[in-house]
Amino acid sequence: MNPKRKLALAAATACLFVFVLVAATAALMLASEAHGGGGRTPEERIVALVVVALGAGTVICWTLVKLHALYVSVPLRMAEDLLATVAHGGLRLPEEGSEELRVLARAANQLLAVRDALEHDVAERVREARASLEEERGRLAALMTDLSQSVVVCNLDGRVLLYNQRARQELSAGSDGNTLGLGRSIYTVFDRALIEHALERLQQASLDQSGADTRKLIGSAQFVTATRAGRLLRAHMSPVLGGDGQHGARVGGLSITGFVLVLDDVTSTNERHGRRDALIQSLIEGGRGPLGSIRAAGEMLSDFSDMDPRQRDRFLGVIRDEARALSAHFETAAAAFSNDLRERWLLEEILGTELVAVAARRIGEPRASDRRVLAVKTEEVDEDLWLRVDTFGLLQALSYLALRLQDEYEVREVRLSLTRSGQLAQLDLSWLGTFMNNETAMSWLQDPMSIGGESSPLSVVDVIERCNGEIWFQRVRVSHRAIFRTMVPAAEAPKDLPRAIVAAAEGDRPEFYDFDIFTWSAVSHELDDRPLAELSYTVFDTETTGLQPSQGDEIIQIGATRIVNRRLLRHECFDQLVDPLRPLSQQSIDVHGITRELLVGQPTIDTVLPEFQSFCADTVLVGHNAAFDMRFLQLKEKQTGVRFAQPVLDTLLLSAVLHPNQGSHRLEAIAERLGVSVFGRHTALGDAMVTGEVFLKMVPLLAEMGITTLRQAREASERTYHARLKY
Incomplete structure (x- = not known):
């Protein structure tokens, strides 16, 4: 119930109580005068008056509480449940309250059943219509997976729209974190000036040929660059043409809306060519001296046929020794280059x-x-x-x-x-x-x-x-x-994805709001006017040694996943155990199941936090009871030099915005209300996955309330009762 309604109800209750008190007083006075005072003293009449007033007030308050619970709280909860049910089919309203409300709930459930049947029919028709499209997408996915080359598709802003596993392995190797991902910037991998120069060449070529057949205009640009791991890549850039592009050159009525990068790792080829060039140079330099000596000795023997036998033997010895040295030099070179010659066969x-x-x-x-x-x-x-x-x-x-x-x-x-x-x-x-x-x-x-x-x-x-x-x-x-x-x-084993373990404290974590997540940094407000549906998010969670970050408890696991274009990217995850360098309590082990043995040899927080910061760069952070996790991160700023300055949204507070009359805003309760399956609880990645699913269900419900931008979501969260609690 909103504050204005509460104030009005309190005022009505007070007025009613005063009215009853005045009425009771008047009735007692009239009764006393009618009976001539009844022999009662003024004090006795006052006591009787107070007793009657208190009794009447009690009856009034009890009646109001019952009426409020029956006809105000139940309808409000029913309205919230109905909104959640309308947004997510398959759920039904509980039949509670008065008989009239139960009849209303049954009627609403019948309408919901009809709506679900119609939606099912529409969904079935949509699935049939998309069958051929899904088949084509499956073929594309198979092609992308089987390609030996790295493929990355980006829009003109450099945001990654599509990539294959080969690209993820090659471009993420040697970086501080998972640098490649949907919605992330390609400029974290390649130099911006290099990409922009190649794009400029594509656009200029398109402008120069704007009158020709569009199908013949899809040219390309090539360049060579290096990754952070030192691998040398040859890049082939081709434009993506579309009819609704906002930028770029127009080509036959179309516009360049993005680009495709096809990448070849030419490191070994370049090294092999370098070895070949060095070998040729060594053969030239190493053979010049022996060949000169052999030639000089041969000319002497040819020009002086009557040479003294001992001198003749010396020249023959020179020829023999230099020939042996030259032969050994060639044998060494051949042995060194034999593997490179065999490498030409595809292995x-x-x-x-x-x-x-x-x-x-x-x-x-x-x-x-x-x-x-x-x-x-x-x-x-x-x-x-x-x-x-x-x-x-x-x-x-x-x-x-x-x-x-x-x-x-x-x-x-x-x-x-x-x-x-x-x-x-x-x-x-x-x-x-x-x-x-x-x-x-x-x-x-x-x-x-x-x-x-x-x-x-x-x-x-x-x-x-x-x-x-x-x-x-x-x-x-x-x-x-x-x-x-x-x-x-x-x-050597192929370079795998950046280090990650693809695999909470005593009881439920407290709701920590002992610092203000709404004014966390100036940077966190730069995205305030962006629609929620257009933002990219990193949904995260932590497991810890205990519930007291300010008293020495430490993070032992960070799990996170990403939301891009309103889709939860289950394959782009961050899941890392952390050595806390301190003992774990048995109570915390019983909750999250992480033992000391599992943490031995794991990296410390100084190593993990920079990797996690790279993973969630350029995104909005989302967590459930996020202030608890952010408190741990805040306390590590000085030690690690890592500061998380991006905006933060909390599903606990958003639940209070959407359903202020619900008694519980625990993650399990929210998931049940929104029809989200709960799995992997009390593992960092499992909780992050559930939180991500819950957040995606919340976005359309917030839009129905008029909350569509990041600023509106933050301001609404800040007004909730839970945001004002201090621990």
């Missing part, structure tokens, strides 16, 4: 365990021409070992050798193992008991492979050499085991 990076699993499945598959099945066992396999090989060729070679063992030696079982041997990976195909001589084994390795009636011009040796490796046959007489042993270079 793939694969986790060794995946290669062994695929090989075991392929070897063990029954053949249509033979009912026999070759059993395959895997022995020791290094789960962290990565290989860079011709996967298809290597699998073909292993299958060829295993099936030939079955056909010619009736081997019933083979074993696969993969281990690290220094800088190499050792892949063994072994079997027990069957004798094979070295000559037969070598012929198998050098013969063209034939599997299932299909022949290949390549031999096993050819395939292994493409992988920069070696293969040989050996016997272990003690264990009666024979082995085809393959040695290939081990690869």
